[in-house]
Amino acid sequence: MCGIVAALAARNVQGILLEGLKRLEYRGYDSAGMAVLDRAGALARRRALGKVAALEEKLTEDALKGHIGIAHTRWATHGKPSEANAHPHVAGRRLALVHNGIIENYEPLKRDLEAEGVVFDSETDTEVVAHLLERAFDAHGDLLAAVQATLARIDGAYALAVMHVEAPREIVGARKGSPLVVGVGIDENFLASDTLALLQVTDRFVYLQEGDVVRLSDAHGIEIFADGEPAERDVHTFEHGDGAASRGEYRHFMLKEIHEQPAVIAATLEGRLSGSHVLESSFGVGAKALFARVRQIHIVACGTSYHAGLVARYWLEKLAGIPTTVEVASEYRYREVVVPENTLFVTLSQSGETADTLAALRYAKGRAAGYLGALAICNVPGSSLTRESDLALMTQAGPEIGVASTKAFTTQLVALLLLTLALRRERGDARETALVQALRGLPALLEQALEMDGPIAELSEAFAEKHHALFLGRGTQFPIALEGALKLKEISYIHAEAYPAGELKHGPLALVDADMPVIAVAPNDELLEKLKSNLQEVRARGGELFVFADAQVGLTAADDLRVLHVPQIDEVLAPILYTLPLQLLSYHVAVLKGTDVDQPRNLAKSVTVE
Known part of the structure; x- marks a missing residue:
């Protein structure tokens, strides 16, 4: 959620900290702050x-000058957004702290401190x-001992x-439940909640593990x-380059990341396909033997x-014949989950640090009797999710800056x-x-889908004054809706709902009128006639339809029906392809x-807090 940057260097750190905060703006925040130990040894904030x-x-008007400092972007959890609640927080004008996460027992601790005479400046x-x-x-x-x-x-x-x-050449950091990395420099070192914050100064990082405490100092490095x-802990070299944090020729990161999808999907496939099958070794040591035992x-x-x-539930049950359930993580551990024998537990997370x-x-690992093991599908190597799982498959999306996920x-x-x-x-059967082969051709089809950008930009004008929208899909296209x-x-900020198209008669039709645009995805699959x-x-109730459809489905444009043709694709891969036009629509x-x-x-x- 929030962002942390800290630096211990032989040069003024204000510029490093400020640039780091700018690179963390994508994470979402409502206030920002910085503190340094100035050249006189005093704490300035x-x-x-x-x-x-x-x-x-503020820093332009009244600069901070020092060789050691910490900085932060805050997303409010306790206390409204305000300057008083912004980080860094100080105590006794001697100590400064930045913090991501939530302290669950802060209330009794605060009462004890107030009883000792401490006056709090924030909520x-x-x-x-x-x-x-x-x-x-x-x-x-x-x-270090104090921390x-x-x-x-x-x-x-x-x-x-x-x-x-009183420790003027030391910074101490710690992590539990929220990410923190060490940036390794030459005669200078850094801390941050995200590697992107530090690519301006280093491409070498140490990913702290759960429960780690770290001290940066002149004396001990x-x-x-x-x-x-x-x-x-191992030192890792960041492979994506500093350009990952730049918009380049694009107006927004989101648009850049939409257009990166053919390349990053090609990268995700690279080295994981043999001539006619998927290499189980892509999932980690022991994957093949474990997969042979999976029954749920x-x-x-x-x-x-x-x-x-x-x-994936549609795919796994239809293509692999394996019963699959999909759970919202924030609900999963608050109910009594029935775990059949030989169940594979799969987690999905862009960051690998999603708290829920x-x-x-x-929670699942504590119920190990039914679980064979855990597989993480994640975009960040070294993240908590990948370290704590038995197997991991890394996607190759590269850094995703836009808050609204696209390429991830x-x-x-x-x-x-x-x-x-x-x-x-x-x-090795014919279908596999x-x-x-269809997967190998997927990046080229995605490039074709991105050529729809201009027509979709024109189409988006019909939504500029709307306040609500309804999305429809059937089968694997329902999750895409x-x-x-x-x-x-x-x-x-348009209120939007999505339904399986077959559920229209069970309530959503009551919403359909000329002011409710209805967006549908219509690949040429076995449910096409049902969708039509x-x-x-919708048309019979005066609704206005916007349909993204395979050119072969036979839909003809009319006053109440606008059709944009999507490239032909194997129906199994259609959910991936049909995602791109919907991303472009929301963007425009x-x-x-x-x-x-x-x-x-x-x-x-x-989202690193529950």
């Missing part, structure tokens, strides 16, 4: 409500931790970075501790990833289709061979409405 630009304006849970740290530092005289002692008193999720005027003992699958995810799981999905994984979704779909084919019992509705509501009947129901509608496409209100990219 600037905070601002709103965008990073507001903080930058946040984070300030409680700052005051606890200040007292622990006084007791231990060492910043370790304080962490033993708090419950919840956190990534944090701390500095103290980078020291990592697990359970109080020194620990070794549970897929758990949130938001867009949940929609990908819904598509991680919690569901940990379609690469998840490709990964799930690879899983489906790997689980088929009839290995045909689907592998759900995803289309989600994209439209996320970035254009549903579309006639949002541009017409003047919303913040890449950073829609109230939303965050990586």
Whole structure:
């Protein structure tokens, strides 16, 4: 949710911290702040409500100068958005702290501190931790020891970075339930909640593991501790390059990421297909033997990833013959889940740090009797989800900056289709061979779909003054309709619903009139004739239809029916292809409405709190 950047260098760090915050704006936030230890050894802080630009304006008027500092973008959880609630928080004018996550037991801790005479300046849970740290530092005289002692008193999720005027060349960080990475420089080191924040200064990173505490210092460089003992962590080189954080020729990151889909899907397929089948080794050591025992699958995810799981359910049951359930992660662990023997637990997450999905994984691992193991499908190597799962398939979407997921979704779909084919019992049959060949041709078909951009931009004008929309699909296209509705509501703020087209008569038809645009996806599949009947129901009630259809389906445009033709494709792969026109539609509608496409209100990219 929030963003952390910290730097310990031999140069002024204000510019590094500010640029890092700008690169984290995609995550969603409502305020920003920065603190440094200045050249006199005093703690100096600037905070601002709103965008990073507001903080930058303050820093232009009154710059911070120091070689050690921490910075933060906040997304409100405790306390309304305000400058007083913005991070960094300080205690005793000696200690500064930035924090992502939620401290669940902050209320009793706060009452104890108030009883000792502490006066709080904010409504946040984070300030409680700052005051606890200040007292622990006084007791231990060492910043690392103070952090370790304080962490033993708090419950919840956190990534944090701390500095103290009496430890002027040290920053201590810790993570539990929220991501934190170390950026490895030359005679300088950094902390951040996301590698993108630090690509300006390094391409070498250490991904901290759950429960790790790290100290950056001149004296010892980078020291990592697990359970109080020194620990070794590998250094990884970031392979996507600094250009991943740039919009390039595109107006918005979202549009750039829509157009990147042919390339990233080709990358996701690379090395995972043999001549006629999927390589089980793509999923990790032992995957082939484990897959042979799978008799049931549970897929758990949130938001867009949940929609990908819904598509996969159709594939897994039809093509692999394996009963599959798909669960919303935030609900999964709060009910008594029945786990049949030989069940594979599959999680989907772009970041690999989604709090509800991680919690569901940990809950499932506690019910190990029925589960064979856990497979993570994820876009971030070294993330918590991949480390805590038995198997992992990495998508190759690259960094996704836009809050509304696009390329992460379609690469998840490709990964799930690879899983489906790997689980088929009839290995090497004609259908599998045909689907592998279709997958090889998928990037080229996606390029053709992107050529619809101009016509879709024209079509979007019909939505500029609308307040509601209805999306329809059947079979595997129903989850795509759900995803289309989600994209439209996320970035254009138009209220949108999605239904299986066969459910129209069971309620949604009551909404249909000339002011309710109805968007349908109509590939040339076995449910086409059923869908056509549903579309006639809309037309008979005076509804205006917008249909994305295969050219062979025989739909003729009319005053109340606008048809855009989508390239022909194997019906199994159609959900992936038909996603792109719906993404483009939501994008162009949002541009017409003047919303913040890449950073829609109230939303965050990586949801690391429950």
